[in-house]
Amino acid sequence: MELELQHKTVFITGSTSGIGFAMAEGFLKEGAHVFINGRTQNSVDNAIDKLKASVSNANVSGIAANFKDSNAIEIIQEAIPQIDILINNVGIFASKLFEETTDTDWHEMFQVNVMSSVQLSRFFLPKMIAQNWGRILFVSSECAQLVPADLIAYSTTKTALLSLSRGLAQTTKGTKVTVNSLLPGSTLTEGAVEFLKDQASKDGKTEAQVAENFFKTDRNSSLLQRFAQPKEIADMALFLSSPLSAATNGAAIKVDGGSVPGIL
Template sequence: MRIELTGKKALVTGSSQGIGLAVAAGLAEAGADVVITGRDAAKLRAAADSLDAAGFAGTVTPVAADLSGAAGAHALFEAVPAVDVLVNNLGIFEPRDFFDIDDEEWLRFFEVNVLSGIRTARHYLPGMVENGWGRVVFVSSESALQIPPEMMHYGATKTMQLGVARGLAERMAGTGVTVNSVLPGTTFSEGVSDFVVKMGANAHLSPREQTDAFVKEHRPTSIIQRAVGTEEVANLVVYLSSEQAAATTGSAVSVDGGIRRAIF
C-alpha cells in the first residue's frame, strides 16, 4: 500500500521533536506540505532544516507559536488559515503526586493537552467540511485508559481528548472528514528518555536501553518488551491521515506494544 498525500496541506502541533517530528517526516515523505509548530523558533527551524535535508516530496514550513493560549493559537491561524490534515500532537507530562497538584497545574495541563486541540479543530474543521475531505488525529496515550497514579492530571487530560475526538467524529458524520485518536505507549522520544534517565536507574546503559528497561520493569504487560519508536507511532498517524483510512473514524487506535491487557 502506497500512501499518497501530494497536494494536501498538513499541520502537526508540537512537532519540533519526538512523535510530532516523526509524524511530520512521515507526512512529508507521503507528499504532504507540512507545517510544524513549537515555541522555540530556533529549535523549530533546526527541525525544519533536518526534514528538508531528508529530501521528502512535501515541503516543511515552521511556524513558531505557543498554542497553550488563545493568543498563540490566533497567531497560528493567521499564518496558516486552512489545512487538510490536522494532527493534534502537542502535549506535556510530568509525574507528580495527586496531593501536590494544585489548581493552576490542573488548568495548565488542560490548556495544553486538551484546549489546544479543541481550538485548532474548531478553526480548521469548517474548511475541511467545505472541501468535503479532511483528517483530524489526536495523539492521546494509553494513559487515557490506564490512568497512571503518578500522573493523574496527565491521564485525565488524555481521556478528555478521546471524548472530544469521538464527539467530533460524530459531529462530522457524512462530511468526508474523519476524526480519530492514537494511543501510544511508552515511546522512545526526547521527553520520555530524559525522564527515564533522570530517574538514575541503569545509568550504565544507553538512553534507549534505559527506556526499554523502564518498560520491562514498570510496564511489564508490554508484549513487545521495549519502548515504542516515534516512527512506529508516526506510521499509524500517517495511515489515519490518508485516503485509505476513509472508513476509520471515531476510533481510538492503540500503538502501545500491547501494554493494555484488553481485546478491544
C-alpha cells in the first residue's frame, strides 16, 4: 500500500527507543522528514545514527527536550514551527499501588503524558487547520480501559488522552485535519525486554516462561497471548497518519491484541 507520506514533516515525542523509534523508522522508510525526541542530546544523536544505519537516505533530525522541564515546549516550538504530523507518543509510568503513589508521581505522569500533548497540540493544531491538512495521534494504552491495580495513575493519564483526542477532533470539523488515538497493548520494547530478563533471573525461569506466565496472569484477556512487536504498533500509526486514513477522525483505535474485552 502506498501511504503517500513522502515529504510530510513528522514530530514524534519520546522516539529514541521503543514504539516511537519504530514509528520513526517506518516514517523514514516512507520518505517523510522525521524529527525524533529524547531527554538528552546524546540519546538523540545515538538514535539518529541507528536510524541512518537502518534506513538509506533517512531525512531525520532530533530535538533534545525533557517533558518534565518547563522549557521543553519552547525548545520544540523554536526548532519546528510547522509540521504535518504530530505523534504524542511519550509516556512514563510508575508501577505502584494507589496508596503508595505520591502527588509527585501523579504530577510527573500528568506533566509528561498529558500536558506535553496538550501544549504541543495547542501549538500545532491551529497551524494544521490553517494549512488545511494535518494529523495528530495520541498514544494512549490498553491501560486506559483495563486500569491495572498498580497502574491507576498511569491509566488515568491514558484515559485523559482519549477525551483530549476526541475533543480536539471535534474542532477539525469540515477540514482535512484528523485527530485520533491509538491504544497499544503490551509491547516488546527495550523496557519490556529488561523486565523479562530481570524477572527471569529473580524467578530462575527463562524469559519465554516469564512472558508466557505474564499472559496467563496479568493479561489473560489478551487474544494475541504474546507481546506485540513495536513495528506492529508503528504500522497502525503510519496508516492513521497517512492521507489514506482521511475518513477516520475522532477515533480510538485498539492495537492491543484483543486484551480489552468487548467489540468496540
